[in-house]
Amino acid sequence: MNRPDLSVEIAGIKLRNPVMTASGTFGYGEEFAEYVDLEQIGAIITKGLSLKPKAGNPTPRIQETTGGMLNAIGLQNVGIDAFLEKKVPFLRTVSTPAIVNFFGNTVEEYAELAERLDKIPEVAGMEINISCPNVKHGGIVFGTEPKAAYSVVKAVREATIKPVIVKLSPNVTDIVEMAWACADAEADALSLINTLTGMAIDLKTRRPILANVTGGLSGPAVKPVALRMVWQVAKAVKIPVIGIGGIMTGTDALEFMLAGATAVQVGTANFLDPAASERIAREMEQYLVESGISDVKELIGALQV
Amino acid sequence: MNRPDLSVEIAGIKLRNPVMTASGTFGYGEEFAEYVDLEQIGAIITKGLSLKPKAGNPTPRIQETTGGMLNAIGLQNVGIDAFLEKKVPFLRTVSTPAIVNFFGNTVEEYAELAERLDKIPEVAGMEINISCPNVKHGGIVFGTEPKAAYSVVKAVREATIKPVIVKLSPNVTDIVEMAWACADAEADALSLINTLTGMAIDLKTRRPILANVTGGLSGPAVKPVALRMVWQVAKAVKIPVIGIGGIMTGTDALEFMLAGATAVQVGTANFLDPAASERIAREMEQYLVESGISDVKELIGALQV
Amino acid sequence: MQFRATIISNQEVSPGYFRMRITAPPELAGAQPGQFVMVRVRDAIDPLLRRPFGIFDVGTVLSEYPGCSSATYLELLYKVVGKGTEALSTYHHGDHVDIIAPLGTGFDLGAPEEEKILVGGGIGIAPLYYLAKSLVERSRVRFFLGGRTRDDILCVTEFERLGVETYVATDDGTLGDRGLVTEVMERHIREDGRKKTIYACGPMPMLKAVAEIARQTGTHCQVSLEAYMACGMGACLGCVVKGKDHADETPDYRCVCKDGPVFAFDQLMWV
Amino acid sequence: MQFRATIISNQEVSPGYFRMRITAPPELAGAQPGQFVMVRVRDAIDPLLRRPFGIFDVGTVLSEYPGCSSATYLELLYKVVGKGTEALSTYHHGDHVDIIAPLGTGFDLGAPEEEKILVGGGIGIAPLYYLAKSLVERSRVRFFLGGRTRDDILCVTEFERLGVETYVATDDGTLGDRGLVTEVMERHIREDGRKKTIYACGPMPMLKAVAEIARQTGTHCQVSLEAYMACGMGACLGCVVKGKDHADETPDYRCVCKDGPVFAFDQLMWV
Ligand SMILES: Cc1cc2nc3c(=O)[nH]c(=O)nc-3n(C[C@H](O)[C@H](O)[C@H](O)COP(=O)(O)OP(=O)(O)OC[C@H]3O[C@@H](n4cnc5c(N)ncnc54)[C@H](O)[C@@H]3O)c2cc1C
Ligand SMILES: Cc1cc2nc3c(=O)[nH]c(=O)nc-3n(C[C@H](O)[C@H](O)[C@H](O)COP(=O)(O)OP(=O)(O)OC[C@H]3O[C@@H](n4cnc5c(N)ncnc54)[C@H](O)[C@@H]3O)c2cc1C
Ligand SMILES: Cc1cc2nc3c(=O)[nH]c(=O)nc-3n(C[C@H](O)[C@H](O)[C@H](O)COP(=O)(O)O)c2cc1C
Numbered sequence A, B: 001m002n003r004p005d006l007s008v009e010i011a012g013i014k015l016r017n018p019v020m021t022a023s024g025t026f027g028y029g030e031e032f033a034e035y036v037d038l039e040q041i042g043a044i045i046t047k048g049l050s051l052k053p054k055a056g057n058p059t060p061r062i063q064e065t066t067g068g069m070l071n072a073i074g075l076q077n078v079g080i081d082a083f084l085e086k087k088v089p090f091l092r093t094v095s096t097p098a099i100v101n102f103f104g105n106t107v108e109e110y111a112e113l114a115e116r117l118d119k120i121p122e123v124a125g126m127e128i129n130i131s132c133p134n135v136k137h138g139g140i141v142f143g144t145e146p147k148a149a150y151s152v153v154k155a156v157r158e159a160t161i162k163p164v165i166v167k168l169s170p171n172v173t174d175i176v177e178m179a180w181a182c183a184d185a186e187a188d189a190l191s192l193i194n195t196l197t198g199m200a201i202d203l204k205t206r207r208p209i210l211a212n213v214t215g216g217l218s219g220p221a222v223k224p225v226a227l228r229m230v231w232q233v234a235k236a237v238k239i240p241v242i243g244i245g246g247i248m249t250g251t252d253a254l255e256f257m258l259a260g261a262t263a264v265q266v267g268t269a270n271f272l273d274p275a276a277s278e279r280i281a282r283e284m285e286q287y288l289v290e291s292g293i294s295d296v297k298e299l300i301g302a303l304q305v
Numbered sequence C, D: 001m002q003f004r005a006t007i008i009s010n011q012e013v014s015p016g017y018f019r020m021r022i023t024a025p026p027e028l029a030g031a032q033p034g035q036f037v038m039v040r041v042r043d044a045i046d047p048l049l050r051r052p053f054g055i056f057d058v059g060t061v062l063s064e065y066p067g068c069s070s071a072t073y074l075e076l077l078y079k080v081v082g083k084g085t086e087a088l089s090t091y092h093h094g095d096h097v098d099i100i101a102p103l104g105t106g107f108d109l110g111a112p113e114e115e116k117i118l119v120g121g122g123i124g125i126a127p128l129y130y131l132a133k134s135l136v137e138r139s140r141v142r143f144f145l146g147g148r149t150r151d152d153i154l155c156v157t158e159f160e161r162l163g164v165e166t167y168v169a170t171d172d173g174t175l176g177d178r179g180l181v182t183e184v185m186e187r188h189i190r191e192d193g194r195k196k197t198i199y200a201c202g203p204m205p206m207l208k209a210v211a212e213i214a215r216q217t218g219t220h221c222q223v224s225l226e227a228y229m230a231c232g233m234g235a236c237l238g239c240v241v242k243g244k245d246h247a248d249e250t251p252d253y254r255c256v257c258k259d260g261p262v263f264a265f266d267q268l269m270w271v
């Protein structure tokens, strides 16, 4: 048999295979170059970016939990100027598409970031993180209110002709309603899930373990929730969906594709196994070979319910 | 040092210690009598009860996940008549308070159940499960809509003078809003969390593993989410809160108390260790002894943020 | 009963199949054939839930196992299929596992004068050896054993040593007859008109075929079922099967863990 | 570099402290003192994240370890504090662990003519032995070692065997002087006016005291820090500490895993 076709396309971005690296877990790609052949993965999604450099939260920022981890990095990043100057040059050396994840505190900030990134040829697409407090609306998170999400996505949409992926927060009653709002605002694709809000406590000190008190839960512990949400959203919208949450193996990734994902992102797994993204792509290929499937796209949404 | 005081009170129900068994994971108490000294735990919460016997979902109904499990039992139960006839006699033989968990498909069903249980002396209190589809309102779950929750709790409140605990679903954007609605309707206490909705897929068969497609995630995997929600709710309401979610050890239980819980419930842990509830109560006592704390109530909400 | 058992031996008896002998309290010698045990494979959270296994054998050895107050042992026969059984297969003499046993309702030994027909498919023989041991003292026992290939045919000599007449069939003919073990058994039942009881354990399609033969020939038949289990004690309702009178309005669900795993075939709904 | 290491030995050297020798690829012999490794304690998901450990020693043995292509070894010295280190302590000769190494930025060996002052608190001596080995070839080295009790004072003879002058202090006086090791060290620095470099590793309060002494006496000082880590390679930003110029608007965070774990004390914000 010929090698199976693992390529997929997300909003015009051609991926050699469906495995992307999740924002915040893979730095700017460069950090992992020693462990992963970056030419063997689908796309690199960079650490969440803001207009100005952001300090993030005090430490401790991470804590392991059963089957997962909490993080409260607080979106520390170098800001767009340093990103363009210091991080983009490396991304230029890799043929794998780079997708830039970003966030703002106001609709205007989102739009401004999109406008600036629109001009950068190395940026294949944008992933907008809407799990951030909306400063103008008393800190209500953009990602939990369909109207707020709509307005942010709309503003970004109007600021760029590059592909726009919206990353959804799972901390909502109705993920489908959020997905609809983003699709209505002409997002090209949706990615989900971001982290579930959680907390850890140290009995000895009687304090929260994270300096920020709460943090985002990721890793295999959240996979069932992620899989459910991807399935619900993929059924409901016409745009492609990218599955994220606890993916550790090729099997996990393929389960997300059955649930309706066109591609996947690997996050926490990069920490335990820095070569995880490449390995997962390889495991997917092996599965296709062993199952005699010539094209991974056959599996997208192929779940029999 | 004298033995520390582990007793707590929830809405007038006196518990010898804060450890209750979570509904649906401990049958009707009788099933565990061989493994647990039922006189050593705080309270027994029985399997979710409805007016009529309920068949529940087709099988498979359970699936292990990383650090947790999914269940889609579908609230199978014997119905109130059989409960009163066959299950209550055993509960009468135990001095530990029995709290009856129940649910309905309409506000009227909830009220009717409360009215009937109100007359049963063996019933120390009621825990109402509002994570159920509201048949009259197109299947929207009572537990995700504050107004619907309010009306159900209000109706139950008016139907009984026994303590009413409302069990909250974590599948909501704003758990505090739900807690407020229940407190406004004069619930005596809140318990949280019920399970997070999740899903598992079998790559080989390309089918969901659970016959019901989705199920509820429980176990240590969900503990960080549960702890966060208990903390948020306990800060926001004046009525006592019961912490549930992934409690496996005395340390886990005490962390929930620091977060603001007056008592806890042990669920999934009963399956791996049928003596878990008794063991957890003992581990809590040991901790108090070792830390020179004379009263467990000192720890309630003692988290320093 | 919940106890911490010490592993006496754990040997691969055929590729992917292990036989494990562990220490047990003396009370366990009273276990009924067909009852099962729940094993906590690790003290850790992965795997989280216990795993159910049939009782392959229970007995008492003459020599004391050192460091163990009782000379009663429990034997399991298991097939490696996933992470729980994989972990179990790495255990060595002297390691420990946490056990709950005996659980469930076992086989009814029936009238001694009737011939007993045991039908096992693959790992489905696990509960039949201890059953055979109990039956041979009182009744004539024939054992029909099927599997995909010769590697799936286990412990034949053990059964023969009990004085049980053993018939083997494999899908690929690598051992015994080629074909389904149920066909061989059916021939026997139809040819020999005397009253019999069938005891069957194996994959669902095999059990369905056995139940159908039992129905057609009017033979008593008990089947031992498998199901996903969380608690093993009738509390979680994860393991249910439909009883014969089941209807959605008037549910008749039976717990495999408590009402079973052994059921009279005519108590179940076979659709 | 990521590699699968075989455990050569794993011994409890003092109650709760283990010294583990594992196989390593030859390239690891070039590791810098002060660099660290990330250990995947189990292939399973519990514990999920890797655990960071300093490089206690790297070397090459003359005889080949059977079944291993290289004779380079890596040594870790670790204290059992939680589930990761507990699991590690159960490993035996021949078991395997997955390692990423060498990581981070190590110690600057400085000018040979300056005296080197090593200060270790408890398990904080872990990276100092390999450092001492590199330093003694070129410089005079004194080692100040503190701990709560005598059980927390490890490997003194190893250091002495290198030709390092060693001073011990314990909180309870069960070994060496009674009191804080920083006080003993401070006395030495103040009494002997020559230029020195301090290398310190240990609990935060000790490092703060050392940094304060370095500041007051104008001594060069490098500290090795600990932090919670997820990735170990500068990607997750979990492990940061505030650099000297840090302000919320113009963040100056340094990654302990990449910019450190060793920092010149005057590059950090000590509040
Ligand atoms: C009452 C009872 C008695 C049993 N006796 C034996 C025995 O004596 N010897 C033996 O080898 N096995 C027996 N089994 C089956 C055994 O419990 C499962 O093989 C085991 O739990 C698998 O665990 P795992 O972690 O290795 O596999 P997992 O990783 O949990 O699953 C691997 C595969 O096995 C399937 N599987 C897992 N659990 C079950 C189950 N309970 N029922 C059906 N399929 C399952 C899954 O669908 C999956 O495809 C028995 C089951 C029951 C209910
Ligand atoms: C660069 C670096 C080098 C290190 N070198 C060594 C070494 O050579 N020898 C050694 O014994 N230890 C060393 N440590 C500390 C070691 O990483 C932790 O002790 C270990 O990760 C604990 O894992 P655990 O699973 O046993 O404990 P856990 O169950 O994770 O935690 C147990 C307790 O230890 C504390 N703890 C856990 N991880 C850390 C951490 N990274 N920093 C501070 N406190 C922590 C927790 O707060 C908790 O109270 C080093 C740490 C770093 C960052
Ligand atoms: C340390 C860490 C940092 C993260 N930073 C970001 C970020 O900057 N922007 C974002 O959209 N998601 C961020 N995430 C979320 C991940 O991209 C991903 O959605 C989540 O971790 C779930 O996937 P996983 O279970 O595979 O880790 C971060 C996650 C982790 C663990």
Ligand SMILES: Cc1cc2nc3c(=O)[nH]c(=O)nc-3n(C[C@H](O)[C@H](O)[C@H](O)COP(=O)(O)O)c2cc1C
Binding pocket: B022, B023, B024, B025, B047, B048, B049, B071, B073, B075, B101, B129, B167, B193, B194, B195, B217, B218, B219, B220, B222, B244, B245, B246, B247, B265, B266, B267, B268, B269, C230, C236
């Ligand atoms: C098998 C199973 C059945 C359950 N049945 C009920 C139920 O009938 N009513 C209810 O309110 N909660 C039910 N729950 C939810 C538990 O009571 C508890 O809220 C949840 O499992 C989280 O706690 P845990 O992580 O300790 O298991 C069930 C949970 C499980 C695992």
Ligand code: FES
Binding pocket: C228, C229, C230, C231, C232, C233, C234, C235, C236, C237, C238, C239, C240, C255, C256, C257, C258
């Ligand atoms: S396994 Fe829980 S009821 Fe049978």
Ligand code: FES
Binding pocket: D228, D229, D230, D231, D232, D233, D234, D235, D236, D237, D238, D239, D240, D255, D256, D257, D258
């Ligand atoms: S541990 Fe991830 S950046 Fe340092």
